[in-house]
Amino acid sequence: MNHAKRATEFNKDEAKVNWHDKALWYVREKRDKSAHNVQGWEYLRQLGSEIKANVLSNLDEYLIQFESNAKKNGVHVHWAANAQEHNEIIQSILEKHNAKKVVKSKSMLTEECHLNPFLEDKGIEVIDTDLGERIVQLAEEPPSHIVLPAIHKTKEEVDVLFQEHLGTKPSQGNPEYLVSEARKHLRDKFLNADVAITGVNFAVAETGGFVVCTNEGNADMGVHLAKAHIACMGIEKIIPEEKHLGVFLRLLARSATGQPITTYSSHFNQAEEGKELHIVIVDNGRTEQLSREDFRASLHCIRCGACMNTCPIYRRSGGHSYDYTIPGPIGSILSPGKDLKKHSSLPFASTLCGSCSNVCPVKINIHEQLYKWRQVIVKEEKQPIVKKSILKTAGMVLSKPKLYKIAGKSARFALKHAPKFMIYNKLNAWGKARDLPEVKGDSFDEWYKKRKKNE
Secondary structure, three states, X not given: OOHHHHHHHHOOOHHHHHXXXXXXXXXXXXXXXXXXXXXXXXXXXXXXXXXXXXXXXXXXXXXXXXXXXXXXXXXXXXXXXOHHHHHHHHHHHHHHOOOOEEEEOOOHHHHHOOHHHHHHOXXXXXXXXXXXXXXXXXXXXXXXXOOOOXXXXXXXXXXXXXXXXXXXXXXXXXXXXXXXHHHHHHHHXXXXXXXXXXXXXXXXXXXXXXXXXXXXXXXXXXXXXXXXXXXXXXXXXEEOOHHHXXXXXXXXXXXXXXXXXXXEEEEEOOOOOOOEEEEEEEOOOHHHHHOOOXXXXXXXXOOOOHHHHHOHHHHOOOHHHHXXXXXXXXXXXXXXXXXXXXXXXXXXXXXXXXXXXXXXXXXXXXXXXXXXXXXXXXXXXXXXXXXXXXXHHHHHHHHOHHHHHHHHHHHHHXXXXXXXXXXXXXXXXXXXXXXXXXXXXXXXXXXXXXXXXXX
8 A cells, every 4th residue: 555545544533643643743842942942953953964964975984983993992893784684693693692582772773674573583582672662562563653653552552552461450541550560561571681782873983882862761771781782773873073962962852852852861882891782783775875866865864753743744644654664754755765666655745845854953855855756756657647647737737828827717617606516526635624715706817917907
């Protein structure tokens, strides 16, 4: 199914759609309040964008510098060209430690590589320890948002889910009770884990260290209790120097959830005594995206989710309708680069209103890239006959002023005088859920000419 069909399924529950929309807009409003309290917010955004642009222009050098410094710190550095290599490297590390139980903090890269099912097929237990991630894991669903993975589930649905999988008592969705039970459940998993896996928010070329940002402390808990720590990072997560962390840490939390900073910003430079620290650096299509001049800026993304929280399409279609690890506007840029045919509908799942670009903390021109992908898709992917015919007709009408005026007059006359069933039918998708605006007698051009004549 394409995005439109999946969105139609999501929209069958109108009350839930309205709740989903409202919940995400609340996060967007928190972002605005937090950003407006920072003097020089736009300067920070510009600085973040320029640092990222510098990184992408010198990515090979920064990656080699990072590897060199990480090795000096005693860190084991691995390189993976794709998802399969990433998963096999992690499997080999787990086999070395005879590990059968793994705790994992939130990592969109491991979701992208489908690490969990890969390891589970090998008989290894993988527990996602971020609360939202654990909820969707129990529900056997992918995350629907990169920061709020279970935003599509109400607390009442989580209540039922916990009763089924954790043996909790019915609580009518009491958040305090559900969080308490989740903590008990996860504490046992932490204490018995052999290896901890985390993502990487920022990797510092200057030091060979990296930072993991969480609000629950689950990454720290897993790392400090397990005998080995595996960190998985995309090649674009590099920043040049430690001083640049101040820019991105201030941008990330405010853009993601409206917080001044994440509750835990954990720095890892070397393994604890008697333990091992591994870093798996992954490409998986990133260099290909880097080679696309029109779309390379998408690699600036720091995974804050702000574009999703503001997008009117995402808020009312849900993350699962995108059928890609990274949903929403940014995912609609990244996904066609991975599989143009499969994800050809996603760049069209946008109003091109530009709100995503306005809130992006590193100034990615998201709506412009979506528009550019549309041009690529129309040329390279076969379009439905009906769509091609309508667009061809529209192009002809819009290119001929006389024809445009005749069409405009005819449409205004029909909207004013034609029976309602002729206007609101299957051909008018817009009219399924809303009334068309009242039609005035004259076009703007006619009104303007009359006005000039009477002056």
